Structures are given as C-alpha cells and as structure tokens.
Amino acid sequence: MPSRQTVRASAHEVFVGFVPAPSEKIAVVTSENHKLLETDIASTTAQVRILVDQPDYPSRIWIEAR
Numbered sequence: 001m002p003s004r005q006t007v008r009a010s011a012h013e014v015f016v017g018f019v020p021a022p023s024e025k026i027a028v029v030t031s032e033n034h035k036l037l038e039t040d041i042a043s044t045t046a047q048v049r050i051l052v053d054q055p056d057y058p059s060r061i062w063i064e065a066r
Helices: 004-010
Strands: 012-020 025-029 035-040 045-052 061-065
Touching: none
Parallel strands: none
Antiparallel strands: 012 045, 025 035, 045 061
16 A cells, blocks of 8 residues: 555545535445445544546545545
8 A cells, every 4th residue: 555645646636625424424435325434523524635546537546534
C-alpha cells in the first residue's frame, strides 16, 4: 500500500466538501446500494475528501473522512 505522501503526490482530487451525517456515520455504497464500508464520525457533518489515480477512468480511489 502506498504511503500518504505517495498518494497525494500522484492522485487527483475529485471531491472536497462536507456531507451531512445525522446518524454520525458515513458509508460508501455501490450503485446497487451495497455497502462497501462504513465509519463513525464525531459529529453530524463529515468532512470528506476523495482522490483518484486517474481522473477519466480511475482504478484506485482514496477516501478521507473526518
């Protein structure tokens, strides 16, 4: 797995923003609504950042949530 510095140097940022999370949880789901991952957050709003290795057809996606 690449280090954070390697990811940031080569990745393309595709989203940065705040997402409402009334249940203090956020999840990543597929287009068929299958949950891939879920995490607890400390408030009802999550700060989210999404990076990809290639903007047109990404094969790797990194998601940061706080």
